[in-house]
Amino acid sequence: MQMTRLANSQGLEILHDGHRTRLKWHRLRKRVADPLFSAEVMAEGFAAGASMELDLRVRADGGFVVLHDRELEGETTGHGPIAAKTIADLRDISMRDGGRPLILSEDLAAMMQATHPAALLQFDMKDDYEAIGTHGIEHLAVHFRDITASVIVSGGSLDLIVAVKEKLPHLLRGIDPTDKLYDIRQASGWGAAEMKLRADLRGPTEPDTIYLHWQLILDAAKDGLDLIGLCRDEGKRVDAWTFTLKDPGAGFSEEEWRSFSTLMALKPDQVTTDEAPATERAWRLRMPG
Template identity: 25%
Template sequence: MSRLLYACGRVALLLACSMSAMAADRTDDIRRKFDDPSAGVFIAAHRGCHNASPHQKLEAAPENSLAALEHCVKLGVDMMELDVRRSADGALVVIHDATVDRTTDGKGKVSDLTLAQLQALRLKQNMGAQMSPDLTDERLPTLAQMLGAARGRIMINLDIKDDDIYAQTIAEAAAQGMARYVLVKSFVDRDAAGVGADDPAFAAVPYMPIVGAWTAKGGGAGTVQVVTRQLAAQRRPAGVELVFLPREQLAPVRKLAASGGVRLWANTLTSVGVISVIGMGGDLEALRTSGRAWGDLIAAGVDTIQTDEPGPLLDFLKREGILH
């Protein structure tokens, strides 16, 4: 009997180790894809997979929730974007707004509430507010909980809402064994010289500068100069994110990203009023036109799309034979 138990124990251990290795391989595969723009279109789900994906039989989930992460894993999305703030007692929590009013059954500033108070709240369905006021059983997660759930399964894009928590957030990613599998980004301006890439605080994680309308003031040379400086940094950024970039500047920025071997990231977040290229459509237009808005961006050289509609985007890529 003891030999049998010993043998069963070894089998269980081997199976557990095998499953762990397979999970690690999953995130390593995603990271390799992210590092190689030629490997195919990379999909980031904005605040997780919170909108319903009928074709994949997934209902809606609260934004920035553990359920939204689970839906992303089921869909096979490459990366989940989430927002990080700090509670009154110093805990890092995942929530977009400075207050809990829109997305939970509570009221008040995140920075005025303790972790215990925050986790006593229930998350509203999807994006909350009056559009989705129904309460769910989901609770507001800590960053550690989200990173732990993501480990070995999906990459995470950290949208850090306060400048004074960058170091703490990156340290948490490292503590959770996720430093290689998160992406940290920050806005840069025309005077910035390799801001994140050469900052020691960002050394442990992939970094991406955000450029857009503010760098383009005074002519297209502004954005080109900013991107050129970022790509010339001692530590090359992982990509370049665009926000409200004038359309005529897309081609030169795309050329720079391609020559630097980094990803060109576009937002199609029309549900929250954010797009990457002025005059080019977003998610809502894509849904109306069988994906044309996504296709136009990809044809223009975009290789990474952050979307609120990851399910339909995946359907489009598969239908068009674009998905690797």
């Protein structure tokens, strides 16, 4: 998928040294002040050509709901594990922030009909294949087989992403090996982590994008391992997650600037952030040319 240049819009991309890095709106928020998983912000992003992310949790009936946590208490007015709830249970509760209705997977397809050609929506699957199973994969196939908007399905479960590839081959795929790479690095060093990453890049998921924690990328680079370059050599994109300014109004602190400018020098394809417009603005103030 070619990334289209987007003009006269805020919080979409940064241009540095001839390379374009998209700014992805984390959990459907353009800025931290936006409500979590906002349908209104998603519509704005679709119109502007933004890259956006939402989380999906599996329900007891095999469908999904747009939430991050396993339990309902933190993000909604409900109680208990999401995996034990049906669509009927979830229709009766709302988001804690603003009393908005939950976004269910059945609703998503209808919300994605009119989109800018450059818009990209990431479905970040928070459950593994054992929890989702063939029932959940079939649900995705039924509701998203005719989607024309660009969607990328991501997760830490390689078995899940392979199942998505087999059932929904027209959707893009992403994998997040961050936790695994941290563990391997700690136990056996960067060499072993590099070998595992290369194996995953060449594995059966056939991913388009690799999601890596930005601090992991910088830690590896400090020790001489360019994870972004490694992925690019294998024909993969890299999303560096999640870099959010502590004080959006003030811009980068000196520590944040050192980290972010080092990250940008490594040329990630995308940076996940909760403050996309503020990050773009702060970058331009530091790099006026």
